Amino acid sequence: MASSCFPDGAAAACSGERYNFAAGPAMLPSAVLAQIREELPDWQASGLSVLEQPFTGSPFKGLMHQAEQGLRELLGIPPNYRVLFMHGGATCQFGLLPLNLLAPGQSADYLESGYWATKAIAEARRHAPLNIVASGAGHGFRATPPLEQWRLDPQAGYCHITSNETANGLQLQHFPELSVPLVADMSSDFLTRPLPIERFGLIYASAQKNLGVAGLCLLIVRDDLLKAPRAGLPSPFSYALQAEQQSRLCTPPTFALYCAALMLRWTGQQGGLKAMARASLHKSRLLYQHIDASDLYHCRQRPADRSAINACFHLHDERLLPVFLREAELAGLLNLQGHAAVGGVRASLYNAMPLAGVEHLLAFMGDFERRHG
Ligand SMILES: Cc1ncc(COP(=O)(O)O)c(C=O)c1O
Structure with missing residues (x-):
């Protein structure tokens, strides 16, 4: 690859390939795109597009089951964790976490590690008192505050981290074992490495990076954190009610779920x-x-x-x-x-x-x- 590929000023692609480095919605594998294209008019010889499938029918329920099983196998998710397919992105969860996980008045710990953690904090603060365990803001988010500096509150309802700061280019290399449930926004590095699931109370990730397309947020939540919804929380946003209804309390984002199932299969096929x-x-x-x-x-x-x-x-x-x-x-x-x-x-x-x-x-x-x- 010498300068002949990119002659002075012209910078033309010598291969004709195009690569999408977007942070999300992001590049999809060409094999997955090809499968979507091929299957779109007629899914599983049903005579209907996947876009037209009722979510209550057994073919689509089968797809949801297959997606969940694929995820459980890839990550080794223990049986005491539930998988939820929720509407909206991670931003929606920024507010739903305190509403679902905290008792009224209870506080939560947050690590302020970058742009997305700051967003999560601002939204959660609208619903609960928060304790910032450590912040990288003073150094312009050029490093992650080390665990030794976190001032944890043993009474916190949970401790929130952002495993990968998409905007700042910082990634947590280790996940601490804490006495309170560890909650992680993994939107941008979900499915990029094995995880010690047992260390987490809850993991959530928007789908449009490594899990397909926008519109779906995936949650992995430990059973004991599912609580009866507090007053005022709309039912589709209650983790406990969605878990009870196997993420079908309302129409799930069916196309995004279909893409997630393809992405999970593809991830397995890649090793x-x-x-x-x-x-x-x-x-x-x-x-x-x-x-x-x-x-x-x-x-x-x-x-x-x-x-x-x-x-x-x-x-x-x-x-x-x-x-x-x-x-x-x-x-x-x-x-x-x-x-x-x-x-x-x-x-x-x-x-x-x-x-x-x-x-x-x-x-x-x-x-x-x-x-x-
Ligand atoms: C780490 C992280 N959290 C949250 C979000 C917000 O996701 P959404 O726009 O799907 O709400 C993003 C989006 O890029 C992200 O990278």
């Missing part, structure tokens, strides 16, 4: 979560090594806390950023702009991103540096 973790580490290491060795790019995050999923970096000369993004797009490298709150460049390396996409990005970055460095 499961250990294989996903190996691939993520390999892709992200290549990228970070390239950045660290460069005079044009730099990564602000503490190396030990860098995300293997959303690699965020900057150009020393920020004036070059629009040129970088424009040329990258011409080279078939799409949606590399950083989150609006952070700026810079963000390469999202979800499970569907092939190594070839990262290699293409590295070749482009090298060529760009030769021309602009």
